[in-house]
Amino acid sequence: MDNGASSYRRFLDGDESAFDEIMQELFHSLMYFINRYVHDFHAAEDIAMDTFADLLVHKHRYNFKVTLKTYLFMVGRSRALDYLKRQKKISFVEPNDEVLSKSDERALEEIVISDERKRLINDAVASLPEDMQIAIHMFYFEDMTYEEIARVMKKSRKQVDNLLYRAKKALRTILEKDGELL
Numbered sequence: 001m002d003n004g005a006s007s008y009r010r011f012l013d014g015d016e017s018a019f020d021e022i023m024q025e026l027f028h029s030l031m032y033f034i035n036r037y038v039h040d041f042h043a044a045e046d047i048a049m050d051t052f053a054d055l056l057v058h059k060h061r062y063n064f065k066v067t068l069k070t071y072l073f074m075v076g077r078s079r080a081l082d083y084l085k086r087q088k089k090i091s092f093v094e095p096n097d098e099v100l101s102k103s104d105e106r107a108l109e110e111i112v113i114s115d116e117r118k119r120l121i122n123d124a125v126a127s128l129p130e131d132m133q134i135a136i137h138m139f140y141f142e143d144m145t146y147e148e149i150a151r152v153m154k155k156s157r158k159q160v161d162n163l164l165y166r167a168k169k170a171l172r173t174i175l176e177k178d179g180e181l182l
Helices: 005-012 016-038 041-057 068-086 105-126 130-141 146-153 157-177
Strands: none
Touching: 005 016, 005 068, 016 041, 016 068, 016 130, 041 068, 068 146, 105 130, 105 157, 130 146, 130 157, 146 157
């Protein structure tokens, strides 16, 4: 997939439904990426919407030199940093609305173990410096290349390579220390 570039070309040629395709494909990943900066899902959603609105209003700012996903992440990162400059950072945890069935204890146990593993990994990632957290998120959750990450983070490819190496090494140490290497 070209990360939305062909859909954006269709949109520029007048196909309004192409923009909906771009939104469906990239909105949630952009929102979760922005949330790594702002730590507020509602603000991340607003910033992601503003990023897409910017793409819609300023149609010719995107020049196809990078993937559309990379461009949106660059704009989203910039908007997230602007938001942080203007806001006092407030963090909250949203409650989990899922209600689990008590009839299947085995499934419940597996869900608890899986959630615990995810929590341990998230806690380990959260203990890393912010630039390492962001690089880990973009590489493993957004499947971005080192070059794309470098453009978004405004670093060289080698710096991203070193950053991810140090992050993986630190995560391994943290998880081994707790005896929870997964």
